[in-house]
Amino acid sequence: MALAERGLKVAVVDIDLSGRLSSSEKNAGGVRATWWQPVNIILCRVSIAYYRSIRNQVGFRQKGYLWLYDERTWAGACAHLGLQRSLGQPIEELTPSMVHARVPEIDKLEGIAGATFSPEDGLINPNLLKEHYRSRSRAAGAIYLDRVYVHAAEVDSHGVRLQCWQASSALSDDALTRLMSEDGPGEPQLGTLFELAASVVAITTGAWSDNALRLFGLRNFTAPVRRQLCLVDNRQTNFANYGMIVDTSGLYFHNEGAHILAGYSPPDTPPGHNFNYDGETFFISEIWPRMFARMSCCERLRHITGWAGLYEISPDRSAILGRAAPRIFEAHSFSGRGVMQSYGAGQALAELIAEGRYCRFDASALTRERFERGALVTEELHI
Ligand SMILES: Cc1cc2nc3c(=O)[nH]c(=O)nc-3n(C[C@H](O)[C@H](O)[C@H](O)COP(=O)(O)OP(=O)(O)OC[C@H]3O[C@@H](n4cnc5c(N)ncnc54)[C@H](O)[C@@H]3O)c2cc1C
Structure with a gap:
């Protein structure tokens, strides 16, 4: 939503937009800003102000x-x-x-x-919130590709190419679990293989980010x-x-x-x-x-x-958000804070992608580099 409303051409790729194995479909809907770290308090407060403005929806x-x-x-x-x-x-x-x-x-x-x-x-x-983001982003021109699994990726100076497999019909729960756990391209005869080209990619694959990060040779920190x-x-x-x-x-x-x-x-x-x-x-x-x-x-x-x-x-129980490598951005590992922080996190990442820097929402503390620098953003773990 935040990218599309900035005028960027956006495609959302998901193996299951209904979210059967996603966390967004399974959470408790708690929203709070009583955190220990300024970046988490600020991103949650920004989000709460937005939720208040659309409270009935x-x-x-x-x-x-x-x-x-x-x-x-x-x-x-x-x-x-x-x-x-x-x-x-x-x-x-x-x-x-x-x-x-x-x-x-x-x-x-x-x-x-x-x-x-x-x-x-x-x-x-949280289901209404997800639908809200989706309908606003579709209205701004974003497209949603359902039943599409990304199983390989290449990055060079011209852009990013994603190798995708699209299931020809809805996947059963078992098939979906097998595909996600085994990290395979699916069975080609039951779907279509195709390539997507993009100038940048944002990895937002939640608790499955290990698989997605591996496609780009990026280290996973999260369980x-x-x-x-x-x-x-x-x-x-x-x-x-x-x-x-x-x-x-x-x-x-x-x-x-x-x-x-x-x-x-x-x-x-x-x-x-x-x-x-x-x-x-x-x-x-x-x-x-x-x-x-x-x-x-x-x-x-x-x-x-x-x-x-x-x-x-994540190791310090804060999200990992920012630029992960040339052309590759990420927002995942919210450590139980993904709904309550989603609006602020989305705006922050969109600023970084579209403007090349944080402007209104500074989430620089959440970059993956913090683990190498030892600049942890240590949070308590709850909901
Ligand atoms: C029981 C429970 C209670 C919670 N309570 C709260 C709460 O009260 N408040 C709160 O803020 N948060 C809570 N959370 C955490 C919150 O739900 C998550 O932080 C948030 O939903 C993460 O959203 P996401 O978009 O990053 O990931 P997800 O919602 O998991 O979405 C990731 C998507 O990526 C797709 N995907 C993954 N890999 C690929 C691939 N290779 N190709 C294509 N698609 C792929 C998946 O299909 C999925 O739809 C709770 C979580 C749980 C489990």
């Missing part, structure tokens, strides 16, 4: 993030409040009794050392890590008036229509392209105990459904 509910901390994590949270406020992020500090007053459903206050509430943060419908979410039926409470709530235990949840969407990520989850959802077992072992430990009203929750998707975690 993308289901943006600016109902805040309520974040509960224990003794171990509270000092770290407080240490970043000054920076966050200095960059314009309003944020309140709450005692445990203030938490209960704000959210009466939270009635078991054991283990809460303090909490923050950031009223400008909130929740978005895909499974994250699970489940939809929970709770007839006794209604969290519709609240935004995202994050518990001391790492559990996070928010109202989702008539239900609750809840997530928890065991810290020892191994890397891999794992989309298996553990179902009832996940709910019983990870979600329900944490919810009931904090709220008596959650005694009788019922698991409805859920899914697993991939976080794309």
